Amino acid sequence: MDFGPYLLLASLEGAVLAAVLSLTALGLSLVFGVMRVVNVAHGEFFMLGAVASWFVATFVDETLGAPAWLGFAVALAVAPLAVGAFAWAADRLVLERVGYDPERTIVATIGLLYIVQQATLMGFGPDARPVQPPFNHRLALPWIEWGEEGLALYWPWGLSTTSYKLFVIAAAVVLLIAVWLVLSRTRLGLVMRATQFDRETAQAFGIPVDRVFAMTFAIGAGLAAIAAVLIVPIQQAHYLMGGDPLLLSFIVVIIGGLGSLRGTVLAALLIGMSDGIISVFFSPTLAKILATLLVAMVLVFRPQGLFGARPA
Amino acid sequence: MSENVKKSASGGTAKMETTATGAGTSSLLTRRTALKGLAGLGAAGAGLGAMPGFVPYIQAQSSAPIKIGFQVHRTGIGAAYGRWYDRVTTAAATLINEQGGINGRPVEIVAEDDGTDPKRGAEVVEKLATQAGCDVAYGTLFSHVVMGSAPRAGELKIPYFVVSEGHHVASGALNRWTLQPGICDVKSQVSAMAPYITSTLGKKVTMVYPDYAFGHDHRDSLVPAIQAQGGEVIAQIAIPPTETSFTKYFPQIPRDTEVLYHVMVGPAVLTFVKEMGEFFGPSRPEIFGFIDSLEATDLTNPGLEYLDGTYFWEGMPRYAQEGGPQFDAFYREKVGCDANGASVSDPKDISTYAHMFGCWETMFVIKAGMEAAGYAGPSDRQKLIEAVEAMGEMPASEMHPQGAKIFNGKTHQVFGPQYISKVEGGKLVLQHTAPIEAGMYPDEVDYTTMSF
Numbered sequence: 001m002d003f004g005p006y007l008l009l010a011s012l013e014g015a016v017l018a019a020v021l022s023l024t025a026l027g028l029s030l031v032f033g034v035m036r037v038v039n040v041a042h043g044e045f046f047m048l049g050a051v052a053s054w055f056v057a058t059f060v061d062e063t064l065g066a067p068a069w070l071g072f073a074v075a076l077a078v079a080p081l082a083v084g085a086f087a088w089a090a091d092r093l094v095l096e097r098v099g100y101d102p103e104r105t106i107v108a109t110i111g112l113l114y115i116v117q118q119a120t121l122m123g124f125g126p127d128a129r130p131v132q133p134p135f136n137h138r139l140a141l142p143w144i145e146w147g148e149e150g151l152a153l154y155w156p157w158g159l160s161t162t163s164y165k166l167f168v169i170a171a172a173v174v175l176l177i178a179v180w181l182v183l184s185r186t187r188l189g190l191v192m193r194a195t196q197f198d199r200e201t202a203q204a205f206g207i208p209v210d211r212v213f214a215m216t217f218a219i220g221a222g223l224a225a226i227a228a229v230l231i232v233p234i235q236q237a238h239y240l241m242g243g244d245p246l247l248l249s250f251i252v253v254i255i256g257g258l259g260s261l262r263g264t265v266l267a268a269l270l271i272g273m274s275d276g277i278i279s280v281f282f283s284p285t286l287a288k289i290l291a292t293l294l295v296a297m298v299l300v301f302r303p304q305g306l307f308g309a310r311p312a
Numbered sequence: 313m314s315e316n317v318k319k320s321a322s323g324g325t326a327k328m329e330t331t332a333t334g335a336g337t338s339s340l341l342t343r344r345t346a347l348k349g350l351a352g353l354g355a356a357g358a359g360l361g362a363m364p365g366f367v368p369y370i371q372a373q374s375s376a377p378i379k380i381g382f383q384v385h386r387t388g389i390g391a392a393y394g395r396w397y398d399r400v401t402t403a404a405a406t407l408i409n410e411q412g413g414i415n416g417r418p419v420e421i422v423a424e425d426d427g428t429d430p431k432r433g434a435e436v437v438e439k440l441a442t443q444a445g446c447d448v449a450y451g452t453l454f455s456h457v458v459m460g461s462a463p464r465a466g467e468l469k470i471p472y473f474v475v476s477e478g479h480h481v482a483s484g485a486l487n488r489w490t491l492q493p494g495i496c497d498v499k500s501q502v503s504a505m506a507p508y509i510t511s512t513l514g515k516k517v518t519m520v521y522p523d524y525a526f527g528h529d530h531r532d533s534l535v536p537a538i539q540a541q542g543g544e545v546i547a548q549i550a551i552p553p554t555e556t557s558f559t560k561y562f563p564q565i566p567r568d569t570e571v572l573y574h575v576m577v578g579p580a581v582l583t584f585v586k587e588m589g590e591f592f593g594p595s596r597p598e599i600f601g602f603i604d605s606l607e608a609t610d611l612t613n614p615g616l617e618y619l620d621g622t623y624f625w626e627g628m629p630r631y632a633q634e635g636g637p638q639f640d641a642f643y644r645e646k647v648g649c650d651a652n653g654a655s656v657s658d659p660k661d662i663s664t665y666a667h668m669f670g671c672w673e674t675m676f677v678i679k680a681g682m683e684a685a686g687y688a689g690p691s692d693r694q695k696l697i698e699a700v701e702a703m704g705e706m707p708a709s710e711m712h713p714q715g716a717k718i719f720n721g722k723t724h725q726v727f728g729p730q731y732i733s734k735v736e737g738g739k740l741v742l743q744h745t746a747p748i749e750a751g752m753y754p755d756e757v758d759y760t761t762m763s764f
Contacts, residue, residue: 005563006563009559009560009563010560010563013557013559013560016557017557121387125391126386126387126388126391126392126394126395127391127392127395127579127608128392128579128580128582130582130613132614136614136615138590138593140593157567157595158562158563158565158591158592158593160590160591160593161590162590234557234583235556235557235580235583236579236580236582236583238579238580240388240579241556244556276560279560279561280560280561280563284552284555284560285552
């Protein structure tokens with residue numbers, strides 16, 4: 001394949017990864033920013049979203065006999081809510097009980113990780129299960145070439161994407177804008193930002209910090225779950241699928257700056273695109289090596305992240 | 313005396329009566345009554361032996377079960393295979409027990425999950441050998457787990473029967489305690505497929521394979537096999553077995569590829585095959601795959617329509633059909649598969665039909681080997697290895713439903729027929745059966761010269 005079309009294909013693949021990653025990492029970043037909790041179980045919320053999506057879609061499609069797009073639509077609405085409710089309960093039952101102490105919450109979320117993963121293995125089984133996409137058309141993409149008669153369009157072999165992959169990118173953009181609007185324009189966003197800024201003063205002003213925390217934890221998990229619902233028609237739901245998103249989310253959040261929405265999205269774009277492009281032209285291992293190296297560099301030279309505020 | 317002891321082993325009340333008789337007649341002590349009395353004591357001893365916590369020594373050699381330690385991939389990337397390896401093994405053990413067991417002793421399967429993890433694999437072998445007291449270890453599929461576990465089996469001196477396809481047994485990389493008598497290795501499979509690929513599909517081959525031991529066997533075997541047929545492997549694309557997204561690899565496929573050769577494993581195989589179809593669109597080359605890429609996966613999944621007209625290697629044809637293996641129907645019924653290779657209880661639960669026959673056949677090889685060796689306990693393990701090494705030809709039968717086989721005692725590897733199927737209307741239709749000889753290659757090792 002020629003260089004140009006090859007690069008376009010790699011960028012498209014990278015964009016899908018970046019879209020999913022930005023949503024997942026945003027959830028992680030939000031939880032850390034507001035609650036100062038390093039949620040090691042975040043990848044499992046992603047996995048739960050995919051598994052819930054499979055259960056909902058299978059129920060709607062097979063038991064109720066509805067078409068595939070309806071199953072997907074219902075899953076997109078129900079799975080994040082279900083995972084969010086689960087996270088809310090986990091916050092109330094576990095994180096609040098350990099007083100949001102940084103060390104203890106890390107250990108508690110590691111425990112949560114294994115409980116969720118093994119419970120899924122017992123209930124859902126070890127198989128990878130597919131969810132049908134609501135629509136999926138192969139779109140051959142053209143490329144411009146300088147031919148004998150000037151510029152000409154042609155359709156290179158293999159240069160294509162699918163309508164569903166484009167939908168994933170678009171949906172992620174819409175959701176990111178929605179999250180930004182919620183954080184900057186609504187009362188919920190205001191109390192979340194106030195809690196992030198100074199927990200004690202917020203409490204002194206009558207903000208119910210514990211409820212804000214539970215809500216934030218639920219929203220963070222819900223974002224991971226939405227990302228999973230979007231990706232599961234491309235990949236499949238599997239009980240071990242939470243590992244990669246967790247690692248990549250941490251990389252993104254460290255590079256972007258913990259708690260910074262703008263930094264998280266830009267870092268997700270950077271990591272997603274570079275992972276797509278580097279693994280196409282060189283090797284996926286090299287992409288991971290470079291991403292990890294970047295994390296190390298950021299931690300050494302700019303520990304607050306590229307866009308994070310330096311702690312006072 | 314021996315008769316009395318035998319009797320005593322059969323039931324508790326009989327022992328008590330014998331003892332009573334012995335005590336009652338001992339007032340006038342003759343040689344005869346003394347012997348009777350002794351027999352009674354012996355019987356009481358045997359009765360104690362049957363109590364929990366006692367080691368029933370006489371019984372152990374007569375009717376205690378033969379324990380087959382089953383290293384099974386219940387979780388991890390091999391889980392789909394593990395589920396079916398488990399079912400087939402259970403079915404084989406049930407049949408063996410119905411037929412009277414091995415050397416008159418029942419067979420017991422002691423299964424232990426290894427998480428498809430090489431490190432855990434070695435621990436499982438050790439646990440089966442030392443804690444569970446198994447006579448043999450058996451059933452491992454994924455080649456990296458075999459590579460991780462076999463050295464431990466060799467150290468523990470426990471016969472290790474793998475069902476893995478890997479070339480690692482016949483290549484000489486392992487040890488005298490490791491055998492693969494139920495399924496052909498990758499080198500044999502590839503040698504048997506290459507003539508068909510080059511003569512029917514094309515001479516310029518690009519291969520896509522998983523980047524670990526099993527995939528490396530494909531890589532190392534395919535190039536010489538295709539060259540020997542006058543063809544050429546023009547690109548080799550390695551994909552990590554934990555990869556979940558594949559489109560980014562496909563641009564490495566050269567445009568002048570005539571045949572795309574693919575083999576993939578793990579939970580993401582469906583994504584792999586789907587994205588391959590999306591990449592090629594309407595202008596695909598000829599495609600020859602190993603069914604591993606779609607094992608345990610429904611061929612009627614949306615997105616797989618493009619596979620119509622492509623070819624697959626199958627260890628054993630998934631769909632029941634004319635011209636399939638002679639004893640297929642018997643085996644299919646015993647392992648609980650329908651004519652489409654799915655579970656009879658759930659048509660969506662697709663089996664790993666092309667591989668799992670290896671478990672069935674290996675179980676019967678273990679049985680035949682133990683009977684030939686007069687296997688009575690772990691002290692006869694060496695005799696068991698020697699008996700299996702001496703096996704040679706195995707005719708097609710209910711015990712070898714995939715077809716007739718030849719076991720090479722020197723390389724510890726079995727050779728058998730291979731099947732090539734074409735996807736037609738969402739089903740795999742048998743096109744060609746490669747004979748045993750097509751998969752033969754010169755020995756690379758002689759394990760029989762190695763010490764135990």
